[in-house]
Amino acid sequence: MFDQEDGELNVVIGVLFGVIALVIALVIGIATWKLGAANAAPTAETVTGEFVEVVEIGEPLVKFYFGVGETALPADAAADVAIVVAELEAAPEKKALLSGFHDETGGAAVNAEVSKNRALSVREALLAAGVPAERVLLRRPAVTLGGGDAAEARRVEVRVQ
Incomplete structure (x- = not known):
């Protein structure tokens, strides 16, 4: 049993x-x-100006700095755009990864929009310089607040990876 x-x-x-x-x-x-x-790797659907989730590799190649509340590309940005274009031409398999930041002034929703529009301004400059749209990616940083110095905080970082 x-x-x-x-x-x-x-x-x-x-x-x-x-x-x-x-x-x-x-x-x-x-x-x-x-x-x-x-x-x-990002697909064609993720390169239309929307943010992608891509891990940042290395230090930024260039940084574009903006005035308080400004989203238009600074007048002296042409040299930095040329650096990014040259780097992309030298490495056809790589893409430009853009991340926008902001300082502590203003509300959270406004700051998020400002940092996004700054990144879009840099993207438009790269497209105007002949970089194909599928090689320019926008990445929302984990923390968009850009550190202690307000002038340093208002920037867009560009990595070629």
Whole structure:
């Protein structure tokens, strides 16, 4: 009689371990899929002026600085645009990654819009200089507030990666 109960108990334990193994495999699969999607190369759908999730690599190649509340590209930006264009021409497989920042003045919603419009201004300058749109990506930084110095904070960083 105990042999029959032991056999049933073994079946229940086996099924329980099987379910646990399936749940663990599912969690690992989902985590792997999400990590792979986060590090995937951007597609044509993500290069239309919308923000992409791309990991920044290295230090910025150039930084464009803006006045308080200004989103128009500064007059002295042509030299920095030329640097980015030359770097992209030297490495046809790479893309320009733009990240806009702001200082502490103004409200959060206004600052987010200002930093986005600054990045869009730099993007438009690169497109006007002949860089194809699919090679210019906009990335929303994790923290758009740009540090202690207000003048340094109002910037767009450009990385070629």
